Amino acid sequence: MLAERSICPVHGRLLQDRCVSCHRRLSVAFRLLDGRAQPACSYCGLLLAGRGGEGGRPHDVTLMSRALAVQQRITASLNGEKPERAQFEKALAILWAPLDHPAAARPVLALWFNQAGWRCPYDVRHAVGAKTPLAQLPVRWRVVTLLALDDVFGVDLRGDGEMPPFAAHLVRRAASRQIRLSSSSRWSHVQLLKRSAAEYERLARQILADPNWIAAEELPRRKRERVRARLIDAVLRVGSG
Structure with a gap:
């Protein structure tokens, strides 16, 4: 449950948790090849037994x-x-x-x-x-x-x-x-964080219509996610104010 494994104890290198081909979060499936099951990326089918991640940038x-x-x-x-x-x-x-x-x-x-x-x-x-x-x-x-x-x-x-x-x-x-909230203040805090489905829909439409989000469609995925995160923070901040 601690999931502390992040470095190979044999090679001292960072483990891979994304496919080196499609770069999605690693999801392993098995494909029958040459009469035996071999691990592969469940998204793009890249075989994971070829040690393809070892040529990356060296770490400190x-x-x-x-x-x-x-x-x-x-x-x-x-x-x-x-x-x-x-x-x-x-x-x-x-x-x-x-x-x-x-x-x-x-x-x-x-x-x-x-x-x-x-x-x-x-x-x-x-x-x-x-x-x-x-x-x-x-x-x-x-x-x-x-x-x-x-x-x-x-x-x-x-x-x-x-x-x-x-x-x-x-x-x-x-x-x-x-912070140790009393039962009354805790209830007030929960009520403050709650929003109706209609309110969430309104906020989502506001983000989709934002010029910054429309312009972000041409950006790489990670930069687009950062833009989305900033827009979500902005609308939630305004909505709770």
């Missing part, structure tokens, strides 16, 4: 080694070799907890980046507030999370000693731990 060896070490520690905790599993789950949940507000789209991890105006990418926002965030993330974001885990919490997650100052700061900023 030091960072890969650090992330691999954390990955191995988590794997050991899952296998019962070390009693750290609960601590790992707690620390990972803190890193991806909503920042300051329960409905925030930014995780506490944003503070680790220490970049003014950093926004959580649209394709990983669904991991914000998730109980097991690594299972929700693409491979590259799993590596980033493992590096942040190492930087923030260090090697000792048993809880015997004092929590590192930065880790304690992040715990205080995690909305799920900082």
